[in-house]
Structure formats: structure tokens, C-alpha cells
Amino acid sequence: MPSLQPLTLGRADPRRIASVGSRSAAYIVDMLVLVFFWTVLILGLALRFPGQLPTLPQLGMGLGAWFGTQWLLFSIQEATLGGQTLGKRFMGIRVINAKGGPVTPGQVLVRNLCRPIDNLPCCFALGTILVGVSERALRLGDRLASTQVVHEERSPTMSPQLDLPADATPAERALIQQWFVRASSLVPDARDRLTPHFEAWVARRWPDRLDRTTAAPTPSSAPPRPHRDPADRNGIHRLANSPLARAFRFTPHD
DSSP states (O other), X not given: OOOOOSOOOOSOOGGGBOOHHHHHHHHHHHHHHHHHHHXXXXXXXXXXXXXXXXXXXXXXXXXXXXXXXXXXXXXXXHHHTTSOOHHHHHHTEEEEETTSSBOOHHHHHHHHHTHHHHTTTTXXXXXXXXXXXXXXXXXXXXXXXXXXXXXXXXXOSSOOXXXXXXXXXXXXXXXXXXXXXXXXXXXXXXXXXXXXXXXXHHHHHOHHHHHHHOOOOOTTTOOOOOOOOTTOTTOHHHHHTSHHHHHTTOBOOO
């Protein structure tokens, strides 16, 4: 029985690419967390050493520690939270690799080592400009690490309504349900690449399902490729008109 884990999504749908505004808002949220941490730390040091001003070497060490904690804040969160920080999660965006899969710890390391350069001359100005002029909204760290920042795919909160085979095992029922949940959010080229494999499994397991609901079109009667409605962000309508949807009487939730 085939498995849908892991799914290779391919390049992100251009409509999912996170905008400069979304990324900037996420960055502001993350920096507020960092500023709060440093405010508490500085107040604690001021109370511990009242009346003492820092020396130039101490200021230099403090500046290095500022960038170090910033790098740790972003790197640890992105590596452990699936490409997200608190700010990115708040804004519904995440870092993925350039091919559409999960970001790796090595990519997180590289993209965040470039953060001081993207931060030049201040306030992440260079990174914001690069994101704004790039077709795929890539800052320097994204280019070197082969990553991109995208809006999260919104999967249906409820299982789709399906006419599942009576003899399907619990694992098979879960697999069919997950196919319709996930296939609706795949970009078209990835869905077109994966669908024949899933159809082949269904045809072997329940041949009557596809045989009675679909017929191989002749060249003269082949239906035109369905028009993709720009408003249909998750491909629900296209999926609902597929042979697999008719085989299982798929009814998407609104």
C-alpha cells in the first residue's frame, strides 16, 4: 500500500510566497521578544551593579551578544518548529527549502548566518530590499541557503465527505482521507505527478471503483484541461472533478 509520507510538494505556488509585509510583521514580533529579553537582562545587571557604566570592551561584547542571541533565537526556533519562529507562526508563514520540502538544520544555519549582512545598514534594510525586488521574495540568506518563505497551507479542519469501500482497512481509509485533504493543497504540477500513482493503487485494490466511474477518453472526446479558478486557492474544485473524486464520491467542505 502506498504512503503519502513524505509528500514532495515541489516549488511553492507563487500565490503562497510570503510578502514583504508579512515577513516584516513577523520580524517585528520576533524582535519584540528579543528586546523584552534584553530589557530584562539589562535591568537585572543595572540592579546588580548600580552606578557602574559599561566600558568600551563591555559594550563591544554586548553588541556581539546581541547579534548572537538574535541568531540563536531565529536558528533554534526555525530548526525545531518546522521553519517557524514565534513571529512567523503568528503571521502564518514558514521557511521551506527551494524545492518545497521541509527546511534542514544546515539551511537554517546558513540563512541565519547571513542575517547580519541582510540587516545592513540597519533595520533589515538590505534584506527587505532584496525581498521586494526578488520574484520569489528571497533575501541573501535565502539565496545562499536555497530556502524560501511561504504562507502556510490551510488544510481543511474536517475530514472530507467520502464514500469509502466497506472492505477498506482502517489504514486504507485513513490513507484515502489524507489523499483528498492533502491533494487539494498541492500545486498543480505536483498533484498531476502524484495522482497517477494513487489512481493505480485504487485500480488494483478496488478495480470496480474506477471502472464504473471513469472511462478512458478517446483523443476526439477527451475533456479539456479544467480551468483553474484564481480564487480556488487550494485546488478544491479541480480535485472535486477528478476520476478519484467520482470514485469515492468526494464532497469538499466549503
